[in-house]
Amino acid sequence: MQAIGKKKWVIPAGHIPLQTTGKEPDFLSQDRIAILNTGMSTVKLKLTVYHPDQEPIENYFFEIKGQRLRKIRINDLIDPFPVFLATDYALVIEAEHEVIIQFLRMNTGHKNVAIMGTMAYGTDG
């Protein structure tokens, strides 16, 4: 199948909830991105994290194989630097070829599991 989607995706409303209830990692409060590569070849991605009050942090690198789905917990990013919990941030993800990216947040801080998902903003710019 031909690669579909966009090469650049933006998620402005990042904010990993601080509190978690329930056994981890299944019930871990988290921000997560899901990346779908419908093309045949492996795609390299570069992620940049923006903050309200500090310089962007660049150079988080990933790969996703052809015709595969990959989920990445933002909580787990540590290289080159972690995204702190309970802190506003935004993501820009640049891909070599077209991919589709969805953003999900799970908040278990108040015992009831709340899940929110939205498409990231895709752009050719």
Next chain:
Amino acid sequence: MNTWSNWSGSLKFTPGKIIEPASEQELLEIVETILKNNQKIRMLGAGHSSSPLVVTDENLLSLKHFRSVDNIDKENSTAWIGAGLTVKEGGSRLLDHGLSFHNTGDVDIQYIAGAISTGTHGSGIKLKNLSSMLVGCRMICSDGHIKEFTEDQHGKEFFDALRVSLGTFGIMTQMKLKLLPAFQLIRKEWCTHIEDCLEHLVELINENRNFDFYWYPRNDLAKLRILNEPGKGLQKLAYAKCVEEKSGWAIDVLPKQRDLRFDEIEYALPLEAGPECFKEIRKIIKAKFRKIVAWRVLYRTIKADDFYLSPCFGRDTATISLHQNAGAPFEEYFRTIEAVFRSFDGRPHWGKKHNLESEEISQCYPRWNDFLEIRKKMDPRGIFINRYLQKQIFDL
């Protein structure tokens, strides 16, 4: 003047002079001038440590050109190596002669001399720290002369003091190491939940040559790292998933290549106190430090030794270390957990962050005064100690 920075960037200072002699003779001449001018000198390793052991505004000595490997004795598995060799290069060159360190730390970028002098270790309850390899050395002493010391000639007591002496006895230019015939290891890394890891901890420690685990505070998962000689140790873990396997010569599979820089605090605890201390730390990190702590906590074990200032002195040991990304805040986090370490009778790693001072640290070591006495004989004028060692550690 050039500012010197350690590996993580958390320790910076401007030494008076950085000295990089090419030979023992050149170093002897430099030391003669230093003695004549009543100056001090501290030794520099690879800069992986983050405690102020190297800090000086006088002479900072690098032995990076001292990289010999001589007098290989395959029958007794000993060799003399230069004090400027890293664990990686030294291990690789010893392998060319069919010899191997019995263990290494998690990374191999440190100088062997620095690792030995600070009681640095790997993991494995039947394996002592790297200092245990030292059975002889050539050392420039405080009188400016070079002397050769061996355990056979100068005795166990002297070597038990020398092995972990933080570079305070003199300048070791070459070291005689007790090694092993080169051997192969299989390294397997397993992923599981931390509670499964803790439930099987005793078996994991006792049934494998090398075992340690990382706990990831942001997801409660653990990475178990197990190394054994082929056909030995635990082969299958029903509660964990094998995510990586590698085999080869010990020096090629024991350490791992790491580019991500971090600051670290590590304490050595009585082996039996390790699990309870870890559980307490896990609880505190989850309750108080989740926001800023993203990386990992490392748990290792080491066999007891007799070295006066070794954190493993007199007791089989569990070590717990906190790794925090370089540049992320660590002071309050480390200080809070350090109080927990101390409540379990912990002793700090000499080369990593800690806040202990002489009065408290001297209580950690039953042979503290014996060490100080030998140190004074070796260096009565305090040429080889800096202000940090003099005031904060030895209270001289």
